[in-house]
Amino acid sequence: MTYKSGAMESLGALGDPTRREIFERLAAQPSAVVDLARGLPVSRPAVSQHLKVLKQAGLVREISQGTRRIYSLDPRGIGAMRRWLDSHWASALDAFKQFADQQHEEELDR
Amino acid sequence: MTYKSGAMESLGALGDPTRREIFERLAAQPSAVVDLARGLPVSRPAVSQHLKVLKQAGLVREISQGTRRIYSLDPRGIGAMRRWLDSHWASALDAFKQFADQQHEEELDR
DNA sequence: CACATCAGTAAGTTGTGGCTTACCGTAAGC
DNA sequence: GCTTACGGTAAGCCACAACTTACTGATGTG
Numbered sequence: 001m002t003y004k005s006g007a008m009e010s011l012g013a014l015g016d017p018t019r020r021e022i023f024e025r026l027a028a029q030p031s032a033v034v035d036l037a038r039g040l041p042v043s044r045p046a047v048s049q050h051l052k053v054l055k056q057a058g059l060v061r062e063i064s065q066g067t068r069r070i071y072s073l074d075p076r077g078i079g080a081m082r083r084w085l086d087s088h089w090a091s092a093l094d095a096f097k098q099f100a101d102q103q104h105e106e107e108l109d110r
Numbered sequence: 111m112t113y114k115s116g117a118m119e120s121l122g123a124l125g126d127p128t129r130r131e132i133f134e135r136l137a138a139q140p141s142a143v144v145d146l147a148r149g150l151p152v153s154r155p156a157v158s159q160h161l162k163v164l165k166q167a168g169l170v171r172e173i174s175q176g177t178r179r180i181y182s183l184d185p186r187g188i189g190a191m192r193r194w195l196d197s198h199w200a201s202a203l204d205a206f207k208q209f210a211d212q213q214h215e216e217e218l219d220r
Numbered sequence: 221c222a223c224a225t226c227a228g229t230a231a232g233t234t235g236t237g238g239c240t241t242a243c244c245g246t247a248a249g250c
Numbered sequence: 251g252c253t254t255a256c257g258g259t260a261a262g263c264c265a266c267a268a269c270t271t272a273c274t275g276a277t278g279t280g
Contacts, residue, residue: 008127008130011121011124011125011130012125012127014121014125015121015122015124015125015126016125016237016238017118017122018238020118020121023198024198026202027198027199027201027202028201032256032257033256033257033258034255034256034257042238042239042240043239043240043241044256044257045239045240045241045242045257045258045259046238046239046240047257048257048258048259049238049239049258049259050238052258064247066247066248066255066256067246067247067248067255067256067257068247068255068256068257069256069257069258072202073198073199073202075199075202075203078195078198078199078202079199081195082192082195082196082199085188085191085192085195086192088133088134088137088183088188089183089185089188089189089192091137091138092136092137092182092183092185092188093185095136095137095138095139095140095182095183098139126267126268128268128269142226142227143226143227143228144225144226144227152268152269152270153269153270153271154226154227155227155228155229155269155270155271156268156269156270157227158227158228158229159228159229159268159269160268162228174277176225176226176277176278177225177226177227177276177277177278178225178226178227178277179226179227179228
């Protein structure tokens with residue numbers, strides 16, 4: 001479970017709707033901060049702050065290009081979330097099956 | 111993209127650490143509210159409120175059993191999140207490839 | 221029929237997370 | 251070297267979301 005802590009931070013980061021919007025735009029195309037700020041209902045510094053959170057969560061990475069910084073999605077963060085989701089999905093199905101069986105047993109006992 | 115709105119709500123719901131904790135416990139085993147509240151640092155009503163949010167997000171479902179309500183994970187919500195994640199991952203890889211190619215072109219132009 | 225257990229809702233409080241404006245640093249162009 | 255574009259950080263404000271306690275309503279039990 002080395003991916004767990006990473007997935008936790010990622011989920012925390014994507015809890016905010018503005019950050020989800022930024023995330024989706026970066027999925028569509030890598031962009032600089034100014035370009036992201038255009039078309040978003042918040043100021044440019046706000047976008048910077050969101051990008052900082054997304055970066056710490058491992059969901060985003062940047063490359064410098066002159067004075068601009070081009071942000072793009074980081075596949076590693078997404079991968080961690082996927083694995084987290086998958087493992088929980090699996091254990092959810094298991095747990096539900098166990099639960100159903102146990103219920104059935106108690107039915108018979110009655 | 112019928113799963114999109116669902117995935118948005120799910121991500122919003124899992125943004126809270128306490129709700130993630132509840133989610134993980136339910137993945138391990140379906141539980142009643144009192145049992146969840148034991149072992150969590152918050153009151154029972156707080157747990158109820160969190161479960162309400164998780165339920166509206168399609169991540170959780172309940173069945174009544176006497177006065178108890180047994181909560182368990184709802185695979186549909188998890189599935190919606192997975193699909194959202196996967197589609198964005200795919201387009202992220204596409205976009206990054208396009209971006210890299212374009213960068214290369216500009217290199218040559220210089 | 222009490223009485224206990226379980227759970228949802230109401231009402232009120234408070235910490236904090238997301239926003240703004242202002243400021244500072246850095247790279248590029250004239 | 252001066253100016254312009256870009257972007258991160260600081261400081262402060264404020265709405266809201268996550269709590270709490272108190273109450274109400276079911277269901278099961280002696």
